[in-house]
Amino acid sequence: xxxxxxxxxxxxxxxxxxxxxxxxxxxxxxxxxxxxxxxxxxxxxxxxxxxxxxxxxxxxxxxxxxxxxxxxxxxxxxxxxxxxxxxxxxxxxxxxxxxxxxxxxxxxxxxxxxxxxxxxxxxxxxxxxxxxxxxxxxxxxxxxxxxxxxxxxxxxxxxxxxxxxxxxxxxxxxxxxxxxxxxxxxxxxxxxxxxxxxxxxxxxxxxxxxxxxxxxxxxxxxxxxxxxxxxxxxxxxxxxxxxxxxxxxxxxxxxxxxxxxxxxxxxxxxxxxxxxxxxxxxxxxxxxxxxxxxxxxxxxxxxxxxxxxxxxxxxxxxxxxxxxxxxxxxxxxxxxxxxxxxxxxxxxxx
Numbered sequence: 001x002x003x004x005x006x007x008x009x010x011x012x013x014x015x016x017x018x019x020x021x022x023x024x025x026x027x028x029x030x031x032x033x034x035x036x037x038x039x040x041x042x043x044x045x046x047x048x049x050x051x052x053x054x055x056x057x058x059x060x061x062x063x064x065x066x067x068x069x070x071x072x073x074x075x076x077x078x079x080x081x082x083x084x085x086x087x088x089x090x091x092x093x094x095x096x097x098x099x100x101x102x103x104x105x106x107x108x109x110x111x112x113x114x115x116x117x118x119x120x121x122x123x124x125x126x127x128x129x130x131x132x133x134x135x136x137x138x139x140x141x142x143x144x145x146x147x148x149x150x151x152x153x154x155x156x157x158x159x160x161x162x163x164x165x166x167x168x169x170x171x172x173x174x175x176x177x178x179x180x181x182x183x184x185x186x187x188x189x190x191x192x193x194x195x196x197x198x199x200x201x202x203x204x205x206x207x208x209x210x211x212x213x214x215x216x217x218x219x220x221x222x223x224x225x226x227x228x229x230x231x232x233x234x235x236x237x238x239x240x241x242x243x244x245x246x247x248x249x250x251x252x253x254x255x256x257x258x259x260x261x262x263x264x265x266x267x268x269x270x271x272x273x274x275x276x277x278x279x280x281x282x283x284x285x286x287x288x289x290x291x292x293x294x295x296x297x298x299x300x301x302x303x304x305x306x307x308x309x310x311x312x313x314x315x316x317x318x319x320x321x322x323x324x325x326x327x328x329x330x331x332x333x334x335x336x337x338x339x340x341x342x343x344x345x346x347x348x349x350x
């Protein structure tokens with residue numbers, strides 16, 4: 001073939017034979033984009049976040065002659081399954097609350113409009129302080145004007161904590177300036193402004209009050225959920241604070257003109273609070289106990305039966321999610337909060 005014939009050979013336009021390169025490049029770009037999306041989403045989908053739970057066992061049904069003080073100790077094999085956000089969260093560690101490796105900060109709050117402290121009541125509380133093991137720090141405060149006023153920061157000195165127990169006189173308790181405002185607002189304030197917020201320590205509050213909300217001037221219906229209690233329980237759960245409300249009401253009110261509400265109302269609020277948070281209500285019947293020791297002994301048994309259960313929660317930290325726990329035994333039920341903040345493990349590094 002001559003050069004002349006080659007030059008005369010018709011050259012086809014590129015448009016008649018479209019190159020596959022752009023299409024192939026598009027496919028590569030789409031695949032690369034999909035890979036990037038997958039690799040970006042994979043850590044979120046596969047994230048495993050250590051999360052701490054405070055759980056205890058309770059009798060599924062009290063036997064004849066058995067009291068609520070009879071709390072079985074919780075062991076790891078009692079827990080059949082833990083789910084967070086509807087997904088299985090495997091257990092990675094199991095430790096006791098009392099006499100365990102972690103410090104428990106117990107804030108003790110008193111109602112500023114009650115004359116608590118007479119008839120040896122503070123002696124019973126001091127005895128309880130002295131019974132607690134060395135891994136428990138005690139703080140003391142008052143519920144005052146919807147705030148938690150701390151008068152003794154957390155300490156392991158039982159004598160120092162006992163000295164902070166000072167009874168209100170009738171004049172002080174009757175003074176409007178000493179109104180508690182709302183006991184559940186006080187709990188919210190405490191949870192939001194926890195004194196000495198050490199991320200390596202457990203948190204609990206023992207509150208002495210009648211649980212009645214007087215600030216709104218409305219009675220609570222029998223089966224109605226109280227929004228003040230609900231707000232407090234949500235914040236307590238998010239902050240990792242377990243409440244132990246102790247029912248106390250002065251036999252003779254300091255201020256006769258003050259609306260006293262009813263014991264049933266206060267105890268209904270207690271029931272709602274502890275059901276949401278995994279805490280425990282401390283009361284026996286409709287009236288304040290003559291001696292505090294039996295109920296404080298119950299609290300000690302409750303703390304002694306509790307365990308710190310660390311699980312691996314699916315998903316990233318910082319999510320407030322539903323907690324579901326299933327018992328491996330028919331004779332016990334497992335008690336814990338309704339929801340938990342993922343990634344709330346105790347920081348033991350100093």
